[in-house]
Amino acid sequence: GAVVSQHPSRVICKSGTSVKIECRSLDFQATTMFWYRQFPKQSLMLMATSNEGSKATYEQGVEKDKFLINHASLTLSTLTVTSAHPEDSSFYICSASRPGEDTQYFGPGTRLTVL
């Protein structure tokens, strides 16, 4: 149990367009989901924490209007990168946790390339 899927795995888009990434918990209900970004040779950096039915909590330095997070159900969270620019090119990965647990179950990640 505790499988998390993420879609798409890779996306290439033009500068100025928006990209939506989906994160789903397949076999459990996730009250909390997390979105991370990883730049080359760096660690996973938490962007935001989302709880089902409420607004996401963004980390310092992460623009909430640029990285829109929606956690409308207990199994789905989406991250939309709005008006993407080349500097947004990165590896985005989500995770989900079960109620009462600290362990996070990760999706396989999405490689975003903005041309």
Add this chain to the structure above:
Amino acid sequence: ILNVEQSPQSLHVQEGDSTNFTCSFPSSNFYALHWYRWETAKSPEALFVMTLNGDEKKKGRISATLNTKEGYSYLYIKGSQPEDSATYLCAPLTGTASKLTFGTGTRLQVTL
């Protein structure tokens, strides 16, 4: 932002070798330490969650120890196999912020 350091950054061993690597973190406000294994093109997989000073956890040939007073954890792999090749990440969880702070990982490559 927590300072989490992992060493070495990368490691290359032969099949059958035993190896270990380190995760260092601030000892103040410690709540738990998570270890993950991340194989290429797969999702990071939770290995251990450790909370108590002196804790030792084991999963097959992999084990980990925890020292919360001095702020470090060791991960050991006994008799490395090629399937152990992965990046091993540690992430402390502090009591003040309910979020994991990841180190940059130790990339392990095991060759025949």
